[in-house]
Amino acid sequence: MSALPEQGRASLLVLVPGRDVSIARVALPSGSRQRLRQALPFALEEQLVEDVDHYHFALGSKLDDGAWLAAAVARDRMASWMDELAEAGLNPDALLPEPLLLPQPAGEDQANVLLDADRALVRVGAAQAFEADLSDLDVLLSLQANLATIHVADPDGRWSSPASLSRKLLELGPWPQDAAGALKVPELNLLQGQWQGRGDAAAKIGGLWRWAAVAGAAAGVLLLANRYLEVRALSDQLEVLQGVAGEVAGSALDQVTPGSDYRSQLSAALGRLQGARGAAEDGFLYLLEIVGPALVAGDRVQLASINFRSDGMVLDLTAGSLDQVENLRRQISDQAPVPVVIESSETVIDGTRVRMRIGGEQRR
Numbered sequence: 001m002s003a004l005p006e007q008g009r010a011s012l013l014v015l016v017p018g019r020d021v022s023i024a025r026v027a028l029p030s031g032s033r034q035r036l037r038q039a040l041p042f043a044l045e046e047q048l049v050e051d052v053d054h055y056h057f058a059l060g061s062k063l064d065d066g067a068w069l070a071a072a073v074a075r076d077r078m079a080s081w082m083d084e085l086a087e088a089g090l091n092p093d094a095l096l097p098e099p100l101l102l103p104q105p106a107g108e109d110q111a112n113v114l115l116d117a118d119r120a121l122v123r124v125g126a127a128q129a130f131e132a133d134l135s136d137l138d139v140l141l142s143l144q145a146n147l148a149t150i151h152v153a154d155p156d157g158r159w160s161s162p163a164s165l166s167r168k169l170l171e172l173g174p175w176p177q178d179a180a181g182a183l184k185v186p187e188l189n190l191l192q193g194q195w196q197g198r199g200d201a202a203a204k205i206g207g208l209w210r211w212a213a214v215a216g217a218a219a220g221v222l223l224l225a226n227r228y229l230e231v232r233a234l235s236d237q238l239e240v241l242q243g244v245a246g247e248v249a250g251s252a253l254d255q256v257t258p259g260s261d262y263r264s265q266l267s268a269a270l271g272r273l274q275g276a277r278g279a280a281e282d283g284f285l286y287l288l289e290i291v292g293p294a295l296v297a298g299d300r301v302q303l304a305s306i307n308f309r310s311d312g313m314v315l316d317l318t319a320g321s322l323d324q325v326e327n328l329r330r331q332i333s334d335q336a337p338v339p340v341v342i343e344s345s346e347t348v349i350d351g352t353r354v355r356m357r358i359g360g361e362q363r364r
Contacts (some may be wrong), residue, residue: 006209007285011093011094012063012080012090012091012094013092013094013096013180013183013186014085014090014092014094014095014096015096015097015098015101015176016073016081016095016096016097016098016190017097017098017131018097018098018099018100018121018129018130018131019130019131019132020073020074020077021071021072021073021097021190021354022044022047022048022071022072022073023069023070023071023097023100023128023129023130023188024044024047024069024070024071024072024127024128025041025063025067025068025069025070025126025127025128026043026044026070027039027041027067027068028067028068028069031156032216033059036068036093036151037057037058037059037192037193040057040058040070040072041055041057041107042061043070044057044070044072046084047070047072050074053155054072054075054076055072055073055075056072056073056074056075056078056190056193056194056195057070057071057072057192057193058070058071058072058188058189058190058191058192058193059188059192060187060188061185061187061274063126063127064126067199069126069127069187069188070172070188071097071188071190073190078190078195081095082195084279092191093191094186094189094190094191094192095189095190095195096188096189096190097129097174097188097190098121098131098184099121099122099123099129099130099131100116100123100129100186100187100188101121101176101179101180102121102122102129102179103123103179104123104125104126104187105123105124105125105126105151106127107125108124108126108146109125109146109147109148109149110124110125110147110148110149110150110151111123111124111125111141111144111147111149111150111151112150112151112153112170113137113150113151113152113153113154113170114152114153114155114170114172114175114333115134115152115154115155115156115159117134118133118134118135119133119134119158120132120133120134120137122137122140122141124144124147128144134158134159137159138161141161141162141165141359142162147165148165148234149165149166149168150165150166150167150168151168151169151170152167152168152169152170153169153170153171153172153175194247218292263302275301284308284313286315287308287313287336287338287358287359290332290335290336291306291313291315291332291358294328294331294332294335295328295333299309299332300319300320300351301317301318301319301324301325301328302317302318302319303315303316303317304316304317304318304353307313312338312357312358312359313357313359314355314356314357314358315355315356315357315358316353316354316355316357317353317354317356318348318350318351318352318353318354319351319352319354320350320351320352320359321351321352322345322352323352325342325345325352325354325356326342328356329341329342329356332358336358336359337357338358339357339358339359340356340358341356341357342355342356343356343357344353344357
């Protein structure tokens with residue numbers, strides 16, 4: 001691990017996703033870096049979706065034309081990154097948007113593009129850099145009015161660039177190790193303001209900032225790809241959602257036990273609901289085809305509720321008399337290949353209230 005010569009400690013660079021950071025060129029009045037950073041929110045305000053209070057701003061290097069490289073990232077996103085790093089026991093010197101690790105193109109009419117799976121890292125001129133889905137890349141490049149030439153690193157040869165652009169090969173080593181190894185001073189470090197910490201102090205060292213390349217699995221400079229942090233966070237969220245889904249499934253169907261393998265139990269319950277003749281003759285839909293016409297034809301028999309559980313279909317009925325309910329039971333029994341029994345009956349003011357069960361563990 002390469003150390004800062006006069007500091008006697010290692011340097012840690014953390015790459016953060018370009019899709020979470022807005023990178024721009026801004027014109028600022030003259031003044032100290034502190035005063036320039038204070039002016040950043042006002043300079044970028046019209047380019048942001050939400051109020052400036054929702055963002056953390058960072059000032060980068062000064063460009064050849066006198067403008068400045070700057071960035072804005074949602075405060076809650078920045079806080080999330082720093083919390084993840086703290087939990088991992090990591091104290092970075094710099095947080096760098098990954099697209100800025102690409103080499104700066106030779107001119108404002110040129111772009112460097114790296115294809116990585118289904119995403120693209122793009123750097124246009126000195127001050128435009130972003131991450132995009134590969135499917136959106138053609139449209140985003142078409143919005144660059146002065147773009148004439150693109151230098152592309154496409155290891156898998158998956159992307160056909162627009163015919164209107166001159167395409168050349170961008171030679172890059174293993175990403176991002178080689179690019180980090182060649183980095184001297186990050187053009188923009190998000191560790192500013194309330195997250196200043198070691199980052200700004202290291203940036204003041206200037207030319208002494210050096211990054212060693214990582215060779216295979218050997219220890220070099222530690223490059224923490226934020227995608228790992230995102231995967232871990234998503235995994236935690238998935239575990240919570242699966243727990244909630246199991247509870248919901250358990251409350252909706254008594255065949256499902258909360259906290260267990262609810263997906264296989266739901267699949268089995270769905271199979272019972274969709275049961276067809278000859279395959280699941282106590283399935284809900286099959287039994288409903290038998291019960292429905294009998295209820296319609298039943299004289300003065302009304303359905304109060306219907307439930308389907310692992311021990312069969314349960315009907316709560318009201319009727320003028322028990323004889324009418326018994327006639328209904330016989331009609332259903334003649335058609336259903338499972339037991340049809342009257343479990344309970346109660347005399348009420350307007351007749352009889354009955355609970356009838358169709359199916360269950362014992363078949364005829």
